[in-house]
Amino acid sequence: MSYSDPYSSVDPRRARHPGVAPEDYDPGFPANLDVPGWAGPTQPGFQQQPEPDPDPRHEPEVNGYTADTTQLPVVAPRDDDRRRGEPRPDADRRRARSDDEPSDPPQRRRGPGKRRAGPGRPPTSQKPSRAGRNLPAAIGVGVTLGGVLVASLYLYKPAFLGVLALAVAIGIWEVSRATREVRAHPPTIPLIAGGILMVGLAWYAGADALLLGLVATLLAAAVWRLADGTKGFKLDMTVSTLIAVYVPFLAGFAALLAVPEDGADRVLVVLIAVVLSDTGGYAAGVFFGRHPMAPTISPKKSWEGFGGSVVAAAVGSALTCYFLLNIDFWWGAVFGVAISVAAVLGDLGESMLKRDLGVKDMSRLLPGHGGLMDRLDSILFAVPTAYLLLSIFAPVR
Template sequence: MSHPDPYGGTEPRGWDRPERPPALPWPERDVEPTGPWNRQSGADLYAGPQARPRPTARRYDEPALDPYDGPGDPYDRHDVDRYGAYDDGYDRRGPGRPPYDDDMPTSSLPPVRDDDVPTSQFPPVREAAEPERDPQRPPGRRQPGRRRASADRPATGQPTASRAGRNLPAAIGVGLGLGALILIPLFFYLPAFLAVVAGAIGVGIWEMARAVRRSGAHPPLVPLIAGGVLMIGLAWYAGPDALSLGLLVTVLGTMIWRLGDGPGGFQRDLTAATLIAVYVPFLGGFAALLAAAPDDGHLRVLATLVAVVLSDTGGYAAGVSFGKHPMAPSISPKKSWEGFAGSVSAAAVGSAVLLWLLFDVAPWWGALFGVAVSVAAVLGDLGESMIKRDLGVKDMSNLLPGHGGLMDRLDSILFAVPTAYLLLAVFVPLVG
């Protein structure tokens, strides 16, 4: 049984219902407002899709009813304009709206002229000079203090390096600090000087192991540092034979430690570890041998350090003032033969006077001592420069401002102390 239609119809609901529903009794025609915004009556709103006739398409040569649609518009399809409304003669764009143009959508906007924008109130922009790029800085990395530089705020001033490539004030300050760290315990408490030497050797081993990793080698750091400290103690308490024994123990301990990492790269790592063990703790152990000499051990260390400092200072002054002929351009381009002559001369003169005052040694023997120590110091400097150039590093580290790493200061001392130990053992015989 079909139920009656609640919308007013008496027709039964079912398959026999006509396709077009009857018009609803509301809203009434005289109540529903009509106008351009509501052009359909209430009956039309509820009529089916067949109730609203679709306007026929006009030909392109017929006059357009839209005042903004020119004749022959090929894009006018089925009398529907580009805004989705039917072309029935009524302009739905609203009063006061400018016409639209598909080809030039901004043609209705007034052009902007340069005279309309006053620029006299803005200060002129001055272009700053392009700073010179540091050749040692990798490309793509900005210079420090350059990002916010302007005409009113100049770039941050960077400390200028000297001709030798150092920040001279920082280098002098750090050098004086290191000298005080060595001399104060040397003259007042020798066991503290031994601790300073052991600490310096440990830092040097760490810098060397860190640098050789750039070549792919990975020497064990723990046995190297432990063996280096052991070698310093053996040299202090038992002499040069114990120092050689400590070197052997360090190399064997490093080899055993490295076995735990497998066979991959074993020979390469062991070779690097042996080089570090000989270069840093073994050569540095001669400083402990110098200080362990009875009665005048502190004076022997002082004579050696003064000879090295005079060699370095004399070479720096002569190289900056007169250096023209490079000594080893492929290893250290800034070293010159003039600087080498200044190093040897300064060390010879200073050592001749110092050994005569401290040990009552003839001046010519003192001068020979200074020349030998200076040559050894220069060779040590060149040796480390060759290692750094082979590894592709400028400094071993950046622990010391103006100097680089600690090994950059120990390079000449490490070669000088064995030479000084042997010569002083001959010129100034050991007592007791």
């Protein structure tokens, strides 16, 4: 096949090989001589194209009209607007890696599970338990606290007084701290000192000394508070009275229970009844709870759970009272019912106090429980009830 130009007078058969113009070939129009062996376009009217304007805002004339874009800003291309096939730095780094260097392990595909947060997509919240607590942590903390109490009771009884005084001090601190949500400032130092004094008086001097310790604590708190002026004095003293009665005064009955010779057994019977009431209420509420008991105070408590608390405490107390304190089964069952009712009322009372203060827990001291007062709420109402009933069923001789 030979080169043929219909507008040329040169014989096309003079070409030496296809695609190459003859030596004396004259096409009659300018040809691109920079490229060897190419004679330019074969169509007539060819004109040299103008050099492209480096400014992208200047557009060439199209169909007789010129676009005026000189006022538009110049926008630099983004990194993600790369043309397909353009080399990327990460690809260059991969090519430059030596053959003996191990490559990055492939990413694992995420399976079903907790969804990660992203733009417009909140993280999947973990479904809480129906009891509203971390059950393994609650069990571990409860077993630890119970072990400390039992060891102090049976190994060295005066150590129980130290554990009780420490619990009273922490409880006073937690409640005082929580009441600051309502702009109350009870004097914490005299309340803690008076609370420890009340427990010590109950241990060494009896119930009358416990009452005198309460009066002395309130007087000390009033004198301490007067140093800060009269503004808010009524609110602070009201809160101080609540704290002094709620925490150290009620806890003093635990000291009264532990003083007799069989005091360790008396305290243990009360603790077992409270634990059984809490456990029975939890189990019955989770499996059978349908009717809320006090939805405005504690939405998770149900009448079915309350029934489970009463039954568990009654059965357990009938056995423990019989074998530890030599009380008949029926009176032991009555004791368990009374302790269960008192424990539930104590739990509801603290829940009502926390709702009024606007806090979820008294503190975050105990994992799975919240604060120490979130565990003492049931016991504080149970020990005065137990002290009254045991003074009738099993009086100290």
